[in-house]
Amino acid sequence: MLSATDSASVQLRALQDDIANHALKLLPVEAGIFGVNPHPDEIFNDSVENSENHKAFLIAASERAEKIDQEALSETEKVEYLFIVEAIKQEQVIFDQYLYELPASHMHGNIPMLQMVLTQYSPLNTKEDLANYEKRLRKINARFDDTISGFRSGIDKKVTLPVESVELLIKSCRMQIVEDPRDSAFNVAAKVESLLDGDKDFFIGAIEESVIPAYKKLLDFFENEYLPHARTTPGLYGLPGYEKAYNAYVKQHTSLDLTGEEIHEIGLKEVERIAKLMEEAKSKVFDGTLAEFRAALYDREQFPQAFFENLDAVIPHYQNVLKDINSRMEPLFDQLPKFECNIVAIPKTMEGSMPLAIYMPGTPTTPGRFCANLSLHKTKPNIVANALTLHEATPGHHHQISLAFEDESTHLVKKIFMCTAFAEGWGLYSEYLGEEMGMYTDPLQYYGRLEVEMQRALRLVVDTGLHAKGWSFDKCVALMQEHLSLPVEEIVTEVKRYCVIPGQALAYKMGELKIKELREYATAELGDQFDVRQFHRVILTGGSVPLMALDRNIRAWVARVKAQ
Template sequence: MSTTALSATSAKLNGLLDTLLDAFFKNSPEAGAFLDWPRYRDEIFDLTKQDEYLATCAHTAAELDLLDKSTLTEDEQNLIIMVKSFIKKETLEARTISRKDMPATHMQGTIVGSWMQLVHASAVKTVKDIENFRSRLEKIAPRMDQVIDGFRKGIESKYTLPIRSIDLLIKGCDGYITEDPATNPWNIVKDVTAVGLPEDFLHDAIRTSVVPAHKKLKTFLQDEYRQHARKYDGIYGMPGSEEAYQDFIRIHTDSDVTADELHQLGLKEVARIATEMEATIAKLGFQGSIKDFINALNDKTQYPHLYIDNVDDIIPAYESLLKIIDAKMPAFFGKFPKDKCAIVAVPAHSEAGAPEAMYFPGTKEKPGKFLVNLSLAKGVPTHGMRALLLHEANPGHHHQMSLALERDTDHDIRKLIFSTAQVEGWGLYSESLGVELGMYEDPLDWFGRLELEMHRALRLVVDTGLHHLGWSVDKVKDSMRPYVSLSESTLENEAIRYACMPGQALAYKYGEIKIQAMRATAAKRLGDKFDLRAFHDVLMGLGTAPLDYFETVVGKWVDAQLSE
């Protein structure tokens, strides 16, 4: 093969990917901060641009098929495979019922997504940055009109939200409706004054765009939309729901596994983990069922040492545990991100619809954040803290996603390729690493880890129950309650989350099972040559690529080890 041929084909490939990357950020400008994208910094998502983006996706896929793969390196050929997978997911997501007819939920979309992305990720170091931020605030009003139009289309097509999510959306609006712009969550006054601008620089945009937009949405939801809430809590029973749910399964598991198969897998895992939980209870000398033990854990008088009395001590407790974990990690990992994980509280105005904890990725300027919902964390036992921290911070989401954003790649588009099953599977796998990290020496902490694993196994059961079998949120809670020590408010939040995010809850256990299988296969093939630290670094070097790509690369790594 000639160098000219290699250079020409590579150049065409890079040109196609450059165009696709720019089209992605034009369609999703808020995400630009994660890669420090220089364009669209004064824009927010605009639905009218989506068709143009999807056309670019289709054109790119067709052009990639026409490239002479024999003139490309193996890495470039692998990149094409991943980009085509990325395009397929983008297209699948656009055609699901959630994009245009249900443009927002209490968990995703304009209210939650925009605030989290823009306030956390936007560059705010210069006057121009703040001016761009203000421009984005001014665009919230027209964007909210698009959301309302989308909801109205959903009423016509019978694709609407469940009543509980609507009520949480209504409640969520209240956090952005303030009489005084200075107290509005969008008023990033410290950043404004830090660049020398007056502290009221954003007030007009908040007063004329942000506040009226949320008032308008709240009125629409209360007076027009709420009465059209869907009959079932899941998407079950809606037109085309069976096909749509299979699309969601493909998006979140990287596979064509069926809803029935996932439901049965969940039931099998629930039974297995329950046996381990019962054995742990017996070891602790407790007489009774899993539910009896959970009730005992929830009784502060029986296990007072599991409770943090002062809510202000919760985040410091997590920070102390993270220092212990970080000190142990070099024995299991050779690659580390430049920024430590920040642990912060979920903002008060977002607590109502937020889960107990979540992770938000960093940017080139800001570290990733582990966010704790203090309204749900206070007054509950802490036996699951270690497993949760391993999942959300290190070696889970923060470790993996920070390395993915920092890694040198053949093209930046690699950093957009995101597999829910791989990322959430890694988070759950990280919880299991707590055994080798020495984080579960107390049987109560080990029970907490089993409880969190049970939680993810139950998600396989209840997600398919909601969207494939027609379950209600109440049935979901009844199915979960015997196995988890979640408060009723947390359990309610979890169940409504699954109802509004079809398929996402499947990713955790399905992905973890796949990663555990990769490790087991590699260890079996390599025997004494298996190096767990090297295995982890191979995985971390792949970013957040799809599971099938991980399996291929791990297989090649094992082959290379055996040939030495």
């Protein structure tokens, strides 16, 4: 017979296992990130039935968690228990959002992302893998029917995407409709030629019969049925139940119990603070006003060093920056991931809707990838190259995510669930660490570092302005133009992003501010005992946790150090 302690431990482990298995079923392709593949021929499922099943599972999981005797758990297990409880709560808030009615946009969901995710994370090492990949392709057409049903439900409820996002989705669909299926980005035959026994057309039938028809169907739906109903207002403001929905998005992405108004005020203060630093940085390289300096940054004659000679120089430049960063890691970190970050170009099919760069995690056998959007590097000065590499690669996303995935002592559930504010906060904090690492000795790179921080501060103001205050699109663009050197086209792209992923833009600054707050606390409490490498180890141990869990972890570490 199990003791109370054993029983509680067994219940906790069983709950962790069940939640992990449930998540892998929801995200069968992304399971490859974690080196497992329990549903090798499955893909996404946007059906209302799947959504309702997910909701029922979370309710049952919450009830199971409540029945576990916390006092019978070890101290380590109590931390695991609190993570599970908070993860369930974080996931449950999405049901106050427009989850079913807005299953995708030009920035998220399976319509713009499926090709990149499917080709990167589907295992392609055996003939059986290839057969499963082909089965996945054949399911695409039918699964997008469920996606369309969700959008139709949104039309009925008057909850639709902005016109601009729909137009970009239309463009994204067109990019996947090719005359020759051999040219499809879903065709991986060239990557697996040695396994095909000469059959280079192994995937062509599935692409002709499922993939291309799927995107043609989506294109027809968006152009002829959905676009006339697309909302003409940029934010959620004014949609049925928008206040409850936006609060849920804020909670999901920040993990904090703050209102949009409170975050708006934090943003305004940060904008004011960073503006003063930008003025100081500008004065070291330019005599005119900040507005004049922002314009001058795009003048190749005044600042030739700020531009790439051609697009062939972009990837090698980022590789050199990463090499420099790697040489400066030891004073701040005592752990390094198994793989260095790969730097590659974003697929051309995604260039029109993606930002300057994104990070795609690796798997247990492949490195993660920093993906640069070459189309945005054609005329843009490269003053943010150092900050961007610190954020996306090392010690930012690649470093943090890789270490979390490589930790064999961490339960899989803690690798699957990600707190946006932790992940993006760490990325922005990593940009700040570049100052301590000596990565901003070039005054233009330092100014660029401040500019991208200003961009994150403005996001607090603009995101809350759009969704909680009813700001117009033009007002948001004007505010960002007032503080950034970005061309108006890029600012417009940024604001379009905030319109369709409510709350996500808040994660960066809110997470970074929390990490900095905790470092100040630990430094003050520990004095000479403070070890920044140990501080970073504690932060990076145990996965991407909600910010209040991170607060508990750091305070517990401080208490342990003081007790020594």
